[in-house]
Amino acid sequence: MTVEQAISEISALPPNDQLRIVQAIWDRLPDGVGTDLTESQRAELDRRWAEYKADPTTALSEEEFRERIRIARSR
Incomplete structure (x- = not known):
């Protein structure tokens, strides 16, 4: 599955489920990633x-x- 396909599938979910996915991904990122x-x-x-x-x-x-x-x- 490509990133674009994953985003498309996630976008089809209800907003609360999308938010849960975002939070789960954010929580799994190593410290300091994306904070520059x-x-x-x-x-x-x-x-x-x-x-x-x-x-x-x-x-x-x-x-x-x-x-x-x-x-x-x-x-």
């Missing part, structure tokens, strides 16, 4: 961290974050 950042990604993370440190009230709670996602998806 580009310089621009690192700079953006550093910028956001500095913004948060300067004013922690800019951060969203998990509930606020999920609500914003829900609203965005409903548009």
Whole structure:
């Protein structure tokens, strides 16, 4: 089976099953795989961290974050 065939079969599953597969694959990856950042990604993370440190009230709670996602998806 090719990767494309596996993706096609997985894509036909219900979303919750797809998520379980993603989680299972993620959990089996060796530590450090896929965690290298580009310089621009690192700079953006550093910028956001500095913004948060300067004013922690800019951060969203998990509930606020999920609500914003829900609203965005409903548009």
